[in-house]
Each structure stands twice: as structure tokens, then as C-alpha cells.
Amino acid sequence: SAREADPPHKCFYTSDLDTEVNTRIAIKSGLARALDRGEFSLVFQPKVDLRSWTVCGCEALLRWRSADLGNVSPASFVPVLEETGLIIPVGEWVLETACRQCRLLIDRGFPKIRMAINLSVRQIRPSFPATLTDILERTGLKPDDIELEITESVVMKDSVEVVQLLQELADMGVHLALDDFGTGYSSLSYLKLMPLETIKIDRSLITDIATGAEDAEIVRAVIDMGHSMSRRIVAEGVETEQQLAHLRRLGCDEIQGYLFSRPIAGPDLMKLLEDYSTYA
Numbered sequence: 503s504a505r506e507a508d509p510p511h512k513c514f515y516t517s518d519l520d521t522e523v524n525t526r527i528a529i530k531s532g533l534a535r536a537l538d539r540g541e542f543s544l545v546f547q548p549k550v551d552l553r554s555w556t557v558c559g560c561e562a563l564l565r566w567r568s569a570d571l572g573n574v575s576p577a578s579f580v581p582v583l584e585e586t587g588l589i590i591p592v593g594e595w596v597l598e599t600a601c602r603q604c605r606l607l608i609d610r611g612f613p614k615i616r617m618a619i620n621l622s623v624r625q626i627r628p629s630f631p632a633t634l635t636d637i638l639e640r641t642g643l644k645p646d647d648i649e650l651e652i653t654e655s656v657v658m659k660d661s662v663e664v665v666q667l668l669q670e671l672a673d674m675g676v677h678l679a680l681d682d683f684g685t686g687y688s689s690l691s692y693l694k695l696m697p698l699e700t701i702k703i704d705r706s707l708i709t710d711i712a713t714g715a716e717d718a719e720i721v722r723a724v725i726d727m728g729h730s731m732s733r734r735i736v737a738e739g740v741e742t743e744q745q746l747a748h749l750r751r752l753g754c755d756e757i758q759g760y761l762f763s764r765p766i767a768g769p770d771l772m773k774l775l776e777d778y779s780t781y782a
């Protein structure tokens with residue numbers, strides 16, 4: 503990767519902390535102009551249904567290529583977008599761009615690829631359903647064509663407003679998924695109260711599933727309890743055949759990870775789907 507190719511750090515005067523602070527300042531000022539400069543793009547990672555072994559959806563993931571900083575990872579810039587409130591305009595750009603890609607897929611003969619979009623807690627506010635409705639109308643999509651991924655921290659806020667808003671979205675017919683399950687402390691019984699159809703098990707629990715007995719037992723319990731609550735289970739970050747075989751045995755519904763495909767650009771996704779439907 504680009505990071506591994508970086509030359510060793512040759513700075514003797516700046517502490518790591520100073521460097522971090524400076525980077526954060528540079529990220530902040532860069533992000534303020536990134537939308538206007540057209541520095542954002544989306545990549546898409548397929549999700550595969552384990553029973554039919556077909557692509558059933560994909561997740562839109564934001565990428566930022568800064569004129570000054572080069573490629574910056576979402577782990578570094580998404581928190582800054584959230585702190586500065588820039589996640590509101592950028593999040594709308596993500597929604598609209600992902601929906602346009604979904605429209606393109608439908609027009610090319612792939613009507614069943616559900617588009618998953620990550621939603622930050624800051625975006626969950628009273629005006630959001632109307633914003634989403636506008637975007638769906640502009641792009642000619644049905645609510646059923648998309649899925650919104652929200653993280654455990656959103657659900658754990660346990661605010662009446664958030665639950666009401668999620669219910670409003672679910673009533674519209676938008677699918678909702680809980681992202682990164684297993685990284686926070688939310689319990690599955692608590693999730694029963696939320697209109698979340700899908701639970702995505704975080705990569706950190708999947709990594710050692712084929713080698714570590716404990717993680718495998720946790721994943722088994724999540725899958726079984728999720729199923730008893732009629733939720734679909736997606737495993738994130740599946741990288742090996744061993745992990746896949748294990749997840750099959752445990753009855754997992756879908757997988758997403760480098761094993762099947764890395765996140766790829768829109769045209770590459772189209773090509774993958776076309777090749778796949780030819781040989782399947």
C-alpha cells in the first residue's frame with residue numbers, strides 16, 4: 503500500500519503529537535474546500551449472498567484525494583467531517599452520488615443490487631427523511647433500493663428522537679443495518695427495539711474466527727440470536743477461505759470482504775457484475 507511505501511520519517515524536531523495536530527489542521531482546512539474542488543469520490547464493495555453466491559448489494563465508501571495531502575483514509579477524515587459539521591453537505595453528496603450509481607446499475611439490468619450508504623449520527627436529524635425523499639425522487643429510486651448503515655454508537659445514544667427517526671425511515675421502506683456490531687457494548691436484546699433488519703458483524707470479530715475458539719463462539723451466538731430475532735447477518739472483512747467456510751457452517755447470510763472483492767470504482771463494479779452474470 504501507499505503507506506508501506508512511505509519513506510521512514512525523517513523529522514527530528516517535531517514530536518509525533520505536533521505532527522498529529524498539524525495533520526489534523528491540514529485535514530480540516532483541506533476538507534472545507536474538498537467538495538468544491540471535486541476531491542471526493544465513491545468506491546463500492548460488493549456483498550455476497552452465501553446461499554445463492556450472488557452479489558446482493560454493495561456498500562458505498564467515501565474516498566478523499568486531497569490536492570495537498572494525497573489520499574487520506576476515511577478513518578482520519580470522517581471524524582473531522584463529523585466534528586466540523588461538514589458531514590451534512592458531504593453526506594448529502596454521498597447519498598446522491600451513491601443513488602445515481604444505483605440508478606445506473608438498474609438501467610444496466612441489475613435491479614436487485616441494494617446500495618448501502620453509511621450514515622453518521624450527525625445526519626440523523628428531523629430534516630433527513632425529506633432530504634432523502636428528494637434524492638430518491640431525483641434519481642428515480644424506491645426506498646427499497648437502498649440501505650442505510652448506522653453504527654452502534656447511534657443506537658446506544660438511546661434517544662427518543664433517534665429511535666423515532668429510524669422508525670420514520672423504516673416506515674418509508676428504507677432498509678436499515680447496524681454497522682460494526684461487536685465493537686461497542688450494545689446487546690442484541692436491546693436492538694430488538696430498533697427497526698434494524700440487518701446486523702453487520704465487525705471485522706475485528708471475523709479475523710480470528712477460523713483460529714480463535716472464543717471469537718468463533720461469539721460470532722455463533724450473534725448469528726443465532728440475530729436469526730431468532732429475524733435479522734439478517736452480514737460478516738464484514740472476510741479475507742480467507744477458512745473464514746468463509748466457518749461462516750457458512752455458522753449459517754451467516756452474507757459476506758463482504760477482500761476475499762470476494764475490495765471496494766472498487768463504479769465502472770469496475772459494473773464490469774464485475776457483467777462478468778459475473780455471464781459465468782454464473
Ligand code: C2E
Nearest residue numbers: 563564576577580596620621622739740741758759760765
Ligand atoms: P465501515 O462502514 O465499517 O466500512 C468497512 C470498512 O472495512 C471499509 O474501510 C472497507 O474498505 C474495509 N474493508 C472491507 N473489507 C475488508 C477486508 O476484507 N479487510 C480489511 N482489512 N478491510 C476491509 P474504509 O473504506 O476505510 O472506511 C472506514 C470507515 O469509514 C467505514 O467503516 C465507515 O465507518 C466510514 N465511512 C466510509 N465512507 C463513509 C461515508 O460515506 N459516510 C460516513 N458517515 N462514514 C463513512
Ligand code: MG
Nearest residue numbers: 561620651681
Ligand atoms: Mg459501513
Ligand code: MG
Nearest residue numbers: 681682702738
Ligand atoms: Mg462496518
Ligand code: MG
Nearest residue numbers: 681682704705
Ligand atoms: Mg468498520
